Amino acid sequence: MIENLDEIALANNLITLSGQSMSEIAREASLSPGNVSNWLRGNKSTLGEEAKSRLFSVLGIAGGGLNSELVHFWTLKKAKL
Numbered sequence: 001m002i003e004n005l006d007e008i009a010l011a012n013n014l015i016t017l018s019g020q021s022m023s024e025i026a027r028e029a030s031l032s033p034g035n036v037s038n039w040l041r042g043n044k045s046t047l048g049e050e051a052k053s054r055l056f057s058v059l060g061i062a063g064g065g066l067n068s069e070l071v072h073f074w075t076l077k078k079a080k081l
Contacts (some may be wrong), residue, residue, distance in 0.1 A: 007052065012040055014059040029054040 015022050026036040031051055039046040047055065060066060 007056075008040055008042065008044075010061075011055060011059065014056075014061070015040075018059065025055070025058055029058040031055060 015025055018025065020028075022036060022040065023033040026033040029036075029051075031047070031054060035046045035051070036055065039052075056062075
């Protein structure tokens with residue numbers, strides 16, 4: 001989906017910035033929280049391209065960049081990503 005970028009690191013960072021839990025994000029994307037959790041821990045076969053697309057869509061990513069139809073607002077609860 002997103003070339004030359006660590007998708008898992010990006011997803012983890014966007015989930016952190018969203019202020020929502022991973023489970024909330026997964027459910028909003030109609031995905032199993034367990035599958036998303038496994039993917040975020042490095043089991044790349046857990047989510048297919050369609051599932052990753054839904055996950056990133058919920059996180060505000062469309063077409064490999066920020067979705068221009070959304071207002072992006074992130075909350076940083078800790079100083080280190």
